[in-house]
Amino acid sequence: MCMKKCLVGLTFCTCYLASYLTNKYVLSVLKFTYPTLFQGWQTLVGGLLLHVSWKLGWVEINSRSxxxxxxxxxxxxxxxxxxxxxxRALSRLAIPVFLTLHNAAEVIICGHQKCFRKEKTSPPKICSALFLLAAAGCLPFNDSQFDPDGYFWAVIHLLCVGAYKILQKSQKLNKLSDIDQQYLNYLFSVVLLALAAHPTGDLFSVLDFPFLYFYRFHGSCCARTSRSRGGQVRVETPVKTVFILHRKRSRKADVLTYVVITSGLSxxxxDTILTRETMGCLLLGGFGEALLVFSERKGS
Known part of the structure; x- marks a missing residue:
């Protein structure tokens, strides 16, 4: 059993690492900045994997009203x-910066629980939210590679992540299983992104992409398909679909380890320029995330 857990953890870490690095390579180095097509491909494959798994009896997708x-x-x-x-954000920001901003979504969740649901929040969790907020808030003023568009889309991303997690925990919506939720997400995403491909200009602009028939681009897209969520909502990809069959949620401590490894290797x-101030913001965000892991483990 221990060997099996280690193997699963190693596989998950490898997928997590490879997915971010290949995604960054396609978006920043090859500059394939056509998100409706890129994400549409990922969600289409994810939906097909789930549908085939359902037909083969590997997962259960319930027919809901x-x-x-x-x-x-x-x-x-x-x-x-x-x-x-x-x-859009990851194409312009360094991976450690993107992950630090992404983690700030926990501030929205904590604030909602405290202010609207009137839930009792432990002091470590409150401190964690403050550290994450401080790290994300200070980054734009200390990032030597500051990109206003990148930060704009990162803010939209973290707001959507926070709102999504709040809805996911809603008593009214939790009738659906994780598989049901993901299946509906994929179906809706494929339809909406396909409809948006033409108005956004991605549909015809992609024909001018210089690496459209480049083997490294195709290989990176295939590797990108092996992405897993890691128990959190990130830039989603299909193999979260496969991995969820074995392990519904990764422990936050595991995910924190993957984040550190991914950030360091990236x-x-x-090309990442880190000043002492930027590094201080990243370390502050990492400390806030570690404190969140501690508070949730203590609460459980």
């Missing part, structure tokens, strides 16, 4: 916002 499906649609809209804005592979 129309009212349940319609109730979940706002969350699916937010899901599209997450993957679209996340793709700085070696991509």
């Amino acid at each position: 129309r009212s349940d499906v319609l109730t979940w649609l706002p969350a699916s809209v937010l899901f599209v916002g997450i993957i679209y804005a996340g793709s 700085m070696l592979l991509f």
Whole structure:
């Protein structure tokens, strides 16, 4: 059993690492900045994997009432916002910066629980939210590679992540299983992104992409398909579909380890300029995330 857990963890870490690095390579180095097509491809493959798994009996997708499906649609809209804005942001920001901003979504969730749901929030969790907020808030003023468009889309991304997680925890919406939710997300995303491909100009602009028939581009897209969510909502890709069959949620401690490894390796592979101030913001965000792991483990 221990060997199996280690193997699963190693596989998950490899997929997590490879997905971010290949995504960054396609978006920043090859400059394939056509998110409706890129994310549409990922969600299409994810939906097909889930559908085939359902037909083979590997997963159960329950036939829900129309009212349940319609109730979940706002969350699916937010899901599209997450993957679209996340793709736009990651194409312009360094991976450690993007992950630090992404983690700030926990501030929205904590604030909602404290102010609107009146839930009791532990002091470590409050401190964690403050550290994450401080790290994300200070980054734009200390980032030597500051890109206003990148930060704009990162803010849209983290707002969508926070709102999505709030809806996901809603008593009214949790009738749907994780598989049901993801299946609906994929179906809705494929339809919406396909409809948006022409108005955004991606449909015809992609024909001018210089690496459209480049083997490295095709290989990176295939590797990108092996992405997994890691228990959090990020720039979603299909193998979260496969991985969820074995492990519904990764522990936050595991995900934190993957984030550290991914951030460190990305700085070696991509052009990343880190000043002492920027590094301080990243470390502050990492400390806030570690404190969040501690508070949730203590609470459990």
